[in-house]
Amino acid sequence: MTLKIGLIGSGFMGAKHAAGWMRLVQLGYPVEIAGCLSLEPSTAVPLSETYGFPLVDSLDTLIGMSDVIDICSPTHLHHEQALKAADAGKQIVCEKPLARTVADAAEMVRVCEAKGVKLLVGHVVRFFPEYAAAKGIVERGDIGDPAVIRLTRCSFKPQSDRPDSWFHNPAYSGGMILDLMIHDFDYARWIGGEVTRVFARNIASRTQGGDYALVTLRHASGAISHIEGGWAYPKPMFRTGLEIAGSAGLIEHPVGRANPINVYLHQQADTSAPAIAVPGSPLLPEDDPYMVEIQHFYEVLVHDVSPRVTARDGLAAVRIALAAVESAASGHPVDLEGVGA
Numbered sequence: 001m002t003l004k005i006g007l008i009g010s011g012f013m014g015a016k017h018a019a020g021w022m023r024l025v026q027l028g029y030p031v032e033i034a035g036c037l038s039l040e041p042s043t044a045v046p047l048s049e050t051y052g053f054p055l056v057d058s059l060d061t062l063i064g065m066s067d068v069i070d071i072c073s074p075t076h077l078h079h080e081q082a083l084k085a086a087d088a089g090k091q092i093v094c095e096k097p098l099a100r101t102v103a104d105a106a107e108m109v110r111v112c113e114a115k116g117v118k119l120l121v122g123h124v125v126r127f128f129p130e131y132a133a134a135k136g137i138v139e140r141g142d143i144g145d146p147a148v149i150r151l152t153r154c155s156f157k158p159q160s161d162r163p164d165s166w167f168h169n170p171a172y173s174g175g176m177i178l179d180l181m182i183h184d185f186d187y188a189r190w191i192g193g194e195v196t197r198v199f200a201r202n203i204a205s206r207t208q209g210g211d212y213a214l215v216t217l218r219h220a221s222g223a224i225s226h227i228e229g230g231w232a233y234p235k236p237m238f239r240t241g242l243e244i245a246g247s248a249g250l251i252e253h254p255v256g257r258a259n260p261i262n263v264y265l266h267q268q269a270d271t272s273a274p275a276i277a278v279p280g281s282p283l284l285p286e287d288d289p290y291m292v293e294i295q296h297f298y299e300v301l302v303h304d305v306s307p308r309v310t311a312r313d314g315l316a317a318v319r320i321a322l323a324a325v326e327s328a329a330s331g332h333p334v335d336l337e338g339v340g341a
Helices: 014-026 041-051 059-064 076-089 102-115 130-140 175-179 182-192 289-303 311-331
Strands: 004-009 031-037 067-071 089-095 119-122 146-157 195-204 210-217 224-231 238-246 250-253
Touching: 004 014, 004 059, 004 289, 014 031, 014 041, 014 089, 014 289, 031 041, 031 059, 059 076, 076 089, 076 102, 102 119, 102 311, 119 289, 130 182, 130 224, 130 238, 130 250, 146 182, 146 311, 175 182, 175 195, 175 210, 175 224, 182 195, 182 210, 182 224, 182 311, 195 311, 210 311, 250 289
Parallel strands: 004 031, 004 067, 067 089, 089 119, 146 224
Antiparallel strands: 146 238, 195 210, 210 224, 238 250
């Protein structure tokens, strides 16, 4: 039986997901993209022509022709689209963040659980080989108990040449802390366990378009996470890193370097860079984290494999991220109770 995917969104992540599903087709998996719903003809038309799937003009039509609804739309639309799909009994793949608010994310989880619908969340960092390898090292006990986790994720502002983009409206995207840093909030919780307190400071400039934050998480285990995030670099820069210090050792990526000094200026930014920064992978297609993630989703949907990221993990990440937004605004720490509940 062929698994029919209904794709919502044809932007950067929609294209990533489409490529992932189509690669499974090339590998002989019984999968097809039944159709795509998009409000952006400039990206939808070429995407549909590349992969040969039809474009539809309503969510009802897409739901009617699909087994799985794959949501790659702007964050503030996830809630309504997911609930409609769940009400029709469709399985759901949803890009991170799961939703724009905690209440919306919690309702999505609650409704999907009640209806027996799988809700898979696209926290792709868990599928990046270096991050997955670090998790394995921690689980084996090689570095003892994690004590201090340091994570960095800084890039240029997405769609910086489009001031009307939904990324630039916090009511839609939640801003950099929710949209970008949520990757590392999820990863920190994966490594250090439940989070009990969040403290954040950030500096944002509407005139220059920069946004930078430092967030400290306190874990119930006693571990502390220091997380740095920013939409502040010139194009095409994207820098990530991790360091996990345990009672018996240290994991570091990237490893220490001794490069000469480099200078990068905004006015010399690469104009050919993509509109949205996404960390790439130098690996073969079969090892590309986005491809691995989609293949994992297939195994969960068809063969009931345990998901690497649960819907409640997605909810917990939203809670942490929005607590960081609240803390940055108030200047005070925010206590969390039952983050994964």
